[in-house]
Amino acid sequence: MWRKNKMAYSEKVMEHYTNPRNVGTLNKDSKSVGTGLVGAPECGDVMRLQIEVDENNVITDAKFKTFGCGSAIASSSLATEWLKGKTVDEALTIDNMDIVEELALPPVKIHCSVLAEDAIKSAINDYRVKNGMEPIAMPKSHH
Amino acid sequence: MELPIYLDNNATTPLDPRVLEAMLPYFTSKFGNAASRNHAFGWVAEEGVDYAREQAAKLIGCTEKEIIFTSGATEADNLGIKGVFEMYSDKGNHIITATTEHKAVLDTCKHLEKLGAKVTYLKVKEDGLIDLQELEAAMTEQTILVTIMYGNNEIGVVQPVKEISAIAHKFGALFMTDATQAVGKIPVDVNADGIDLMAFSAHKMYGPKGVGVLYVRRKNPRVKVTAQIDGGGHERGMRSGTLNVPGIVGLGKACELCRLEMDEEAKRLSKLRDKLEASLSQMEESYVNGNVEHRLPHVANISFKYVEGEGLMMAMKDLAVSSGSACTSASLEPSYVLKSLGLSDDLAHSSIRFGLGRFTTEEEIDYAIENTKKAVNHLRDLSPLWEMFKEGIDLSKIEWAEH
Numbered sequence: 350m351w352r353k354n355k356m357a358y359s360e361k362v363m364e365h366y367t368n369p370r371n372v373g374t375l376n377k378d379s380k381s382v383g384t385g386l387v388g389a390p391e392c393g394d395v396m397r398l399q400i401e402v403d404e405n406n407v408i409t410d411a412k413f414k415t416f417g418c419g420s421a422i423a424s425s426s427l428a429t430e431w432l433k434g435k436t437v438d439e440a441l442t443i444d445n446m447d448i449v450e451e452l453a454l455p456p457v458k459i460h461c462s463v464l465a466e467d468a469i470k471s472a473i474n475d476y477r478v479k480n481g482m483e484p485i486a487m488p489k490s491h492h
Numbered sequence: 493m494e495l496p497i498y499l500d501n502n503a504t505t506p507l508d509p510r511v512l513e514a515m516l517p518y519f520t521s522k523f524g525n526a527a528s529r530n531h532a533f534g535w536v537a538e539e540g541v542d543y544a545r546e547q548a549a550k551l552i553g554c555t556e557k558e559i560i561f562t563s564g565a566t567e568a569d570n571l572g573i574k575g576v577f578e579m580y581s582d583k584g585n586h587i588i589t590a591t592t593e594h595k596a597v598l599d600t601c602k603h604l605e606k607l608g609a610k611v612t613y614l615k616v617k618e619d620g621l622i623d624l625q626e627l628e629a630a631m632t633e634q635t636i637l638v639t640i641m642y643g644n645n646e647i648g649v650v651q652p653v654k655e656i657s658a659i660a661h662k663f664g665a666l667f668m669t670d671a672t673q674a675v676g677k678i679p680v681d682v683n684a685d686g687i688d689l690m691a692f693s694a695h696k697m698y699g700p701k702g703v704g705v706l707y708v709r710r711k712n713p714r715v716k717v718t719a720q721i722d723g724g725g726h727e728r729g730m731r732s733g734t735l736n737v738p739g740i741v742g743l744g745k746a747c748e749l750c751r752l753e754m755d756e757e758a759k760r761l762s763k764l765r766d767k768l769e770a771s772l773s774q775m776e777e778s779y780v781n782g783n784v785e786h787r788l789p790h791v792a793n794i795s796f797k798y799v800e801g802e803g804l805m806m807a808m809k810d811l812a813v814s815s816g817s818a819c820t821s822a823s824l825e826p827s828y829v830l831k832s833l834g835l836s837d838d839l840a841h842s843s844i845r846f847g848l849g850r851f852t853t854e855e856e857i858d859y860a861i862e863n864t865k866k867a868v869n870h871l872r873d874l875s876p877l878w879e880m881f882k883e884g885i886d887l888s889k890i891e892w893a894e895h
Binding site for chain 2: 358366369372374386387388389390391392393394395396397414415416417418419421422467
């Protein structure tokens, strides 16, 4: 339906939306880079999240690009911020509800946080498979 | 120039100060009940209502007795469709409408289906217009009503109302139109257009909210509707309830102003709209939705591919517009009107509706053009789809995890 311009966005969503962190592209062909591309254009949101992992399994860089609403952009921006400096194992513990809480997302926007969690896990899996590891099980999408 | 800029005049319009001025006495000194026949307070209120009725009738080319005041276009749609269904049940139970109608029509028809109505929902062509041959093919002896909107609220296309009414009449059916977006914006004449029932609302034409009209033809043929609100028998028994006198006076003034100023206003607005549309459709991968010849002068609906409408509106922060995006709806379904045109979901998600109005200035349009361009470019910089498109990747070949 037709939605009006002024949505009930939290200040944190507005802040990430206005000043998104870590927008960009890493070399997806590099062995140290994992790429996650989740969502679908037909559904109105697509996230691409990339991580760069060093030899100590630490995420040294993270980048995103997102097609979607303000909450989707903010969720992926926040995710990249949280990923940097974490080990891959620590990154796996990021739960979508942490994002919901941090950004104060309303119920209709929870799917944006789910998508961000999917993007993190999908990027990690891409990295794992590239480096000869088994992929971890993906959480079942809630949307 | 004040910010934010209001470009959502299809949702509602600001009250014209001249309308407000006409209304004010009817809140205070002229507070009487228009149905009070035995004292001056009632007469004064009734005079106000009579003048308004005359103005509304003049605007659409009918007589005063054919104007039934309601609480708005939604009620008028309900009264017209349900009232005809009930009144003409002996004749048949078939209603024809279109998939791009307003919910006030579609949901009313759906309700009647539960009560035994057969409803045909005509599809529209890519440009938003119905196919007259399809309409003719759908007509049966059971058809009592064809209800097709005049101008569409999302894309502004104007249906071939004259031709539609001729087909309806050929088969002995009545023709009704929801003209909420058209009355006061373009010439609407119930006789020239062959309209039997017509709904419209004051707040889309610089009048107040909470008041509208159902036009009901009294001659050739004499149309009757069964009342949906029973009570004191107001409005010739078709719509009971104490008249909203200040609202009705406001509607009348709004009709008067539209009748006097419409031609000039339409010219001015279509010029501004065309300027906006020409500038924005020059942007790469932007598409104008709906027929560009047969349409209202003040609406532009544009899809900016690879950006999502709601996110885009957030970036157009000084502009009040609407989007066909559905990011917030539980179903994740974008605008059903745009989908009816055959637009892919991603283009429907990427659409913005600009609705210009009486108080829109050229300076505001210039600002809107720059602001929109900036926002689209900003969001494309953030969009993985734009990057992929630029790399020449065919997005339709990618297996998306639909959710």
